[in-house]
Amino acid sequence: MSKRIHVSTTVNGDEADFLCDPRETLLDCLRDHLGVMGVKEGCGTGDCGACSVTLDGRLVCSCLVLGVEAEGKEVGTVEGMAAGEVLHPLQRKFIEHAALQCGICTPGILVAAKTLLERNPDPTETELRYWLAGNLCRCTGYDKIIRAVMDAAAEMREAS
Amino acid sequence: MNYHSPSSFEEASAIAAGASGTTRFLAGGTDVLVQLRADIVTPDDLIDIKHIPGVKEISRTEDGGWRIGVAVAGAEMTECADLCADWPGVVEGMDLIGSTQVQGRATLVGNLCNGSPAADSVPGMIAAGCTVTVTGPEGSREVAVEDIPTGPGRTVLAKGELITGVTIPARGEHGGDAYLRFIPRTEMDIAVVGCAVNLRLDGDTITEARVSLGAVAPKALLVEEAANAIIGTTLDDAALDALAAAASAACNPIDDKRGTIEFRTHVAGVLAKRAAKIAYARAKGESA
Numbered sequence: 001m002s003k004r005i006h007v008s009t010t011v012n013g014d015e016a017d018f019l020c021d022p023r024e025t026l027l028d029c030l031r032d033h034l035g036v037m038g039v040k041e042g043c044g045t046g047d048c049g050a051c052s053v054t055l056d057g058r059l060v061c062s063c064l065v066l067g068v069e070a071e072g073k074e075v076g077t078v079e080g081m082a083a084g085e086v087l088h089p090l091q092r093k094f095i096e097h098a099a100l101q102c103g104i105c106t107p108g109i110l111v112a113a114k115t116l117l118e119r120n121p122d123p124t125e126t127e128l129r130y131w132l133a134g135n136l137c138r139c140t141g142y143d144k145i146i147r148a149v150m151d152a153a154a155e156m157r158e159a160s
Numbered sequence: 161m162n163y164h165s166p167s168s169f170e171e172a173s174a175i176a177a178g179a180s181g182t183t184r185f186l187a188g189g190t191d192v193l194v195q196l197r198a199d200i201v202t203p204d205d206l207i208d209i210k211h212i213p214g215v216k217e218i219s220r221t222e223d224g225g226w227r228i229g230v231a232v233a234g235a236e237m238t239e240c241a242d243l244c245a246d247w248p249g250v251v252e253g254m255d256l257i258g259s260t261q262v263q264g265r266a267t268l269v270g271n272l273c274n275g276s277p278a279a280d281s282v283p284g285m286i287a288a289g290c291t292v293t294v295t296g297p298e299g300s301r302e303v304a305v306e307d308i309p310t311g312p313g314r315t316v317l318a319k320g321e322l323i324t325g326v327t328i329p330a331r332g333e334h335g336g337d338a339y340l341r342f343i344p345r346t347e348m349d350i351a352v353v354g355c356a357v358n359l360r361l362d363g364d365t366i367t368e369a370r371v372s373l374g375a376v377a378p379k380a381l382l383v384e385e386a387a388n389a390i391i392g393t394t395l396d397d398a399a400l401d402a403l404a405a406a407a408s409a410a411c412n413p414i415d416d417k418r419g420t421i422e423f424r425t426h427v428a429g430v431l432a433k434r435a436a437k438i439a440y441a442r443a444k445g446e447s448a
Binding site: 002003005021022023025044045046047049052055058059060061063064065066068069112115116130131132133134135 | 161162163190193194196197198202208210235259262265
């Protein structure tokens with residue numbers, strides 16, 4: 001048994017502390033120690049993107065980050081997207097376009113799409129599809145997801 | 161597992177040198193954590209080198225080259241416009257690795273030390289003439305990238321040794337490089353064949369060249385015969401055919417589900433031609 005390590009981090013703007021085994025991933029720490037259940041485990045090996053979060057603004061797979069590496073960092077998850085009861089435009093458009101079925105991939109795709117639109121508010125469909133290449137969805141066939149993100153991007157451009 | 165976060169490379173080296181069990185260095189973690197998860201490698205000592213000053217920096221060297229820190233992620237290289245302008249081939253090799261998420265973490269040195277013959281960033285570094293600094297209990301030395309891997313999953317690094325930075329030479333005038341890989345889809349795959357070409361021109365004539373192949377031998381290759389096939393030429397059709405023949409002749413690939421020996425050998429020649437044309441156009445200052 002490894003010695004447990006105390007980690008102080010920030011999750012969606014709130015300070016958070018937890019104790020973890022150094023072998024535990026950030027994914028497991030978020031879910032098991034902090035109750036942040038929006039982050040999902042799909043493959044656990046960085047292939048599927050269901051566990052996508054931002055780490056100091058950079059999109060990463062939380063299954064490929066150790067919990068101890070979050071020390072002093074800012075973690076962003078799907079829970080940080082809505083403003084209280086008001087959904088983020090991406091979340092609203094996913095519902096409007098029915099861009100999900102089982103929903104396991106959805107939090108990761110929302111976080112990934114949000115980081116793209118922060119960098120590039122007007123992506124081409126090709127740029128969007130490449131950006132989301134690491135987010136697998138076995139239900140939708142992707143088309144509705146792409147349409148939802150493009151529609152949300154258009155609305156966000158008009159609003160800004 | 162003991163987790164260490166040393167504040168210097170000397171300290172990191174000392175921890176590894178003094179460890180009795182399995183040791184792994186942690187930078188981006190995109191290979192180490194997968195191995196940990198799959199129970200392929202469970203380190204007794206995991207040494208996180210991201211707290212060492214300077215490891216996240218991309219900087220210019222005094223002679224106009226580049227120094228890439230060992231924890232610089234692929235996305236950070238792609239976002240460095242001056243680096244992309246100097247060495248597009250080096251950057252595009254790194255950029256082809258994995259998804260957006262993996263690009264946020266994966267590093268050049270991690271890709272090199274993982275020791276995969278199909279590592280996408282390695283041919284570009286070899287063609288560019290990159291070196292790495294190896295620090296260990298006996299001090300530091302500079303090693304050419306092509307001399308680091310020794311076979312699948314193996315490197316020359318001895319116990320207690322680690323790579324502490326990558327040096328890319330100065331681009332200089334009238335030079336260009338390019339990396340291409342073949343995969344059966346458009347994204348998120350492992351190279352069936354990879355090829356990097358780096359060359360320099362005097363007018364229309366190639367005066368210097370380096371050609372490197374990946375995924376066609378137990379380690380990435382520096383193919384002198386392929387470079388010699390285009391040096392002194394204007395990359396005419398005869399030179400391109402000689403380049404392709406030399407590249408194919410250097411192949412010693414495996415037969416597997418991703419590509420047969422015959423296919424890999426043929427594609428190595430095709431990619432060498434295409435990469436050479438792109439590098440040539442870039443050396444001329446044309447967009448490619």
